[in-house]
Amino acid sequence: MIQLKLSKRLQQVASLVPNGATLADIGSDHAYLPAYLIEEGRIRFAIAGEVNQGPYETAKRTVEEAGCSERIRVRKGNGLEVLEAGEVNTVTICGMGGGTIVDILSRGKDKLTGVRQLVLQPMVDGDQLRRWLHANGWRIAKEELVVDEGILYEILKAEPGYERYHDDLWYEVGSVELLRHHPLFPDKLKAAIGKIDRVLKSLRKAQGEEALQKQEALVQKKKRLEEVLRLCKPQ
Structure with a gap:
């Protein structure tokens, strides 16, 4: 055995x-x-x-x-x-x-x-x-x-x-209600923010209205993630 x-x-x-x-x-x-x-x-x-x-x-x-x-x-x-x-x-x-x-x-x-x-x-x-x-x-x-x-x-x-979920962000990162006290949740949020930063860096080289709209949407999403990150209180 x-x-x-x-x-x-x-x-x-x-x-x-x-x-x-x-x-x-x-x-x-x-x-x-x-x-x-x-x-x-x-x-x-x-x-x-x-x-x-x-x-x-x-x-x-x-x-x-x-x-x-x-x-x-x-x-x-x-x-x-x-x-x-x-x-x-x-x-x-x-x-x-x-x-x-x-x-x-x-x-x-x-x-x-x-x-x-x-x-x-x-x-x-x-x-x-x-x-x-x-x-x-x-x-x-x-x-x-x-x-x-x-x-x-x-x-x-x-x-x-x-x-x-009434907040679409929860579908992507998980329920903030369930995870906000999890010691690893800040790491997950930071990884998501880092991914956005990398995409923004490449988009800044792009031209046109569509690229600007994508940039604005990602900037807003990054702000939301940063807000959630500030709420996290590991127990």
Whole structure:
């Protein structure tokens, strides 16, 4: 039997999975997350889904070596097609772009019957994911940030419910209400401000009305981010 050790990123994802959950980990890769949660006694049952043959075989090997074959089913298939409706109450999708996660959730909406938690870790385009969740009957109950090997990752936990953000900026950077006391939120905001500064620098060389409009929109957005940054009070 192997002793599993998760990356900081996956440890943070694991911390958001409820105790006693039945889990589907979509795009499971090595199946480290479900195997770890089974080993820790945190979940009752898991499905590890993989669309590609290589990771599918690797996931099966991890599950066998961890002695978890009776409680983790490794299935080959695209996205949520590895599930039956009502089979699990928690779904994790990690390490993909926000647009890809949206595509998986959209194509498999009928498989989300009975799912009470989505734990999602987009690599980019978190704004697309937040908008999809709000448009499809999910509220964002928790947001987490973690630094792993120098990279800042965001993780969302969503539950069924109605929610809308009245401030568009929240879709991009996350709910200020949820994150304003997070010790890493200022770093995320500073990174967003730095990105705007780099775009502004290149736009200043451009000519024409369109370039000026883009500059003004980015300047206003930068001011908003700076306002939020001043509100942040890590606890």
